[in-house]
Amino acid sequence: MSLVGKKFPSIAVDAISEMGDNLKINIFDEAVNNNKKVLLFWYPKDFTFVCPTELHAFQAALPEFEKRNTIVIGASCDTNEVHFAWLNTAKNNGGIEGVTYPILADTNRNLSNILGILDIDSTEYSEETDSIIVEGSNVTFRATYLIDETGKIFHESVNDMPLGRNVNEYLRMVDAYTHIQEKGEVCPANWEAGKEAMSADRNSTAEYLSMN
Numbered sequence: 102m103s104l105v106g107k108k109f110p111s112i113a114v115d116a117i118s119e120m121g122d123n124l125k126i127n128i129f130d131e132a133v134n135n136n137k138k139v140l141l142f143w144y145p146k147d148f149t150f151v152c153p154t155e156l157h158a159f160q161a162a163l164p165e166f167e168k169r170n171t172i173v174i175g176a177s178c179d180t181n182e183v184h185f186a187w188l189n190t191a192k193n194n195g196g197i198e199g200v201t202y203p204i205l206a207d208t209n210r211n212l213s214n215i216l217g218i219l220d221i222d223s224t225e226y227s228e229e230t231d232s233i234i235v236e237g238s239n240v241t242f243r244a245t246y247l248i249d250e251t252g253k254i255f256h257e258s259v260n261d262m263p264l265g266r267n268v269n270e271y272l273r274m275v276d277a278y279t280h281i282q283e284k285g286e287v288c289p290a291n292w293e294a295g296k297e298a299m300s301a302d303r304n305s306t307a308e309y310l311s312m313n
Contacts, residue, residue: 114127115207119188137172140173142243143177144241147186169275179206188200223235224236242259286300
């Protein structure tokens with residue numbers, strides 16, 4: 102079920118800083134208390150293959166997000182200790198050394214479960230062991246959330262495990278949403294910062310289509 106248009110869940114999650122400091126981060130509070138947008142991206146596992154390419158791509162774009170008043174936060178279900186080991190592994194050895202934004206450690210899966218982004222094929226109750234048996238990796242898909250200054254989710258997307266994200270698309274989404282906030286206009290397909298937007302009416306749409 103889509104969460105777009107709803108408030109992001111207000112829940113504190115363990116996290117780690119680039120320096121190895123153990124943190125508690127509440128994404129909703131980060132947005133509202135700092136009056137900033139937040140980009141939260143989930144990836145399946147530390148020390149894997151597509152994941153470090155994405156973490157470095159978000160790091161490379163960090164100055165652009167900061168120009169747009171946007172905080173970047175990564176997340177997976179790995180522990181802080183594993184995150185820190187990966188942060189101390191060189192880039193040329195598959196590590197994420199040089200990444201400076203915080204990374205959530207949702208080890209109890211409280212937040213990822215609320216968001217519904219865990220790779221679970223099925224669950225079955227076992228009477229013999231009085232426990233729930235999970236089929237599936239129980240790690241997150243490549244889910245991405247953009248949250249505005251009020252804590253509202255204005256974009257969400259979920260990629261399957263092998264599909265890396267295009268970071269520039271999230272910059273475009275932030276630009277488009279900011280334009281809507283500031284100008285009260287709507288952004289047509291393939292809109293980019295600096296291009297013409299539209300008023301939300303039939304005449305404006307007709308005029309835009311006649312010129313494009």
